[in-house]
Amino acid sequence: MEDQLIAEEIKRLKKERNAIILSHFYTRREVQEVADFVGDSLSLCRAAVNSKADIIVFAGVHFMAESASILSPEKSVLLPVPDAGCPMADMVTVKALREEKEKHPDAAVVCYVNSSAAVKAESDICCTSANAVNVVNSIESREVIFVPDKNLGAFVSLHTDKKIHLWPGFCHVHDNISEDDIQKLKNAHPDAEFLAHPECRPEVLLLADQILSTTGIVKQVEKSDSGEFIIGTEKELFEKLKRKHPDKKFYPPSEKARCYNMKKITLESILNSLENMEYEIHVPEHVRVKAKKALDRMVEISGS
Ligand code: 13P
Ligand code: SF4
Numbered sequence: 001m002e003d004q005l006i007a008e009e010i011k012r013l014k015k016e017r018n019a020i021i022l023s024h025f026y027t028r029r030e031v032q033e034v035a036d037f038v039g040d041s042l043s044l045c046r047a048a049v050n051s052k053a054d055i056i057v058f059a060g061v062h063f064m065a066e067s068a069s070i071l072s073p074e075k076s077v078l079l080p081v082p083d084a085g086c087p088m089a090d091m092v093t094v095k096a097l098r099e100e101k102e103k104h105p106d107a108a109v110v111c112y113v114n115s116s117a118a119v120k121a122e123s124d125i126c127c128t129s130a131n132a133v134n135v136v137n138s139i140e141s142r143e144v145i146f147v148p149d150k151n152l153g154a155f156v157s158l159h160t161d162k163k164i165h166l167w168p169g170f171c172h173v174h175d176n177i178s179e180d181d182i183q184k185l186k187n188a189h190p191d192a193e194f195l196a197h198p199e200c201r202p203e204v205l206l207l208a209d210q211i212l213s214t215t216g217i218v219k220q221v222e223k224s225d226s227g228e229f230i231i232g233t234e235k236e237l238f239e240k241l242k243r244k245h246p247d248k249k250f251y252p253p254s255e256k257a258r259c260y261n262m263k264k265i266t267l268e269s270i271l272n273s274l275e276n277m278e279y280e281i282h283v284p285e286h287v288r289v290k291a292k293k294a295l296d297r298m299v300e301i302s303g304s
Pocket of ligand 2: 085088089171172173174234259261
């Protein structure tokens, strides 16, 4: 079937089933075009909570759909491709986290949303790239175990006086953006504003004009007087900004900055998801209740 026909059928089924499609900025262009809402991890959590739909089709990776299901258990949350995961989320397990907690009994656990429901359930509070500094500074404890992203954790540690125990996890997409890639782009385009995602390495972040979540990058491009930008995150956002602002110039950090898990979500898989109610996310209730506490605390401090 042609893309346009699939998109029409998706639209019809969404209405029939009272479903919405939520998408992250890193999915394919045609997927974002059928979505009701496209955003960063924090705004997607809020959209899941605020939606009146019965069904949420999550165009993103597993932890995102799981977070929506934890926050809104009365809705059916579907992930169109069951193995669309986040390798960073798999870099921390409950067992390893419990061992770390034993080593630092006075530390609170702050857990990046890029983590499993079970790890969230072991944590005191969640954060996203948009609110990590505020979340860490909001808690009482002077000591924090920050899981799983060492780069985001290192960025946070520069903006707090709390003692941060970093976890050795990372996002391969952002960690592969090198200082050399960026320095070359900056030399070639000295007037360009470099907007970097905090999952990038510390030496890359040192070169940034602004360090922002994906939504933060979109907003900064809108309000900046600059006409040129180096977009330090997954390449789909660069493509989107280029289409949206044809009067401005954009440079991608590297051709390799692609999240292949996000790209697993296709129009065909979304259509199948709505036709067959696949693949429904189920979080065991005892895990869900604890994980929800950590997510709720984050949503509370970030406002609605
Ligand atoms: P944000 O959505 O918070 O910008 O994070 C990007 C990301 O890597 C999500 O997996
Ligand atoms: Fe995970 Fe990185 Fe892909 Fe985000 S971009 S889902 S952190 S691998």
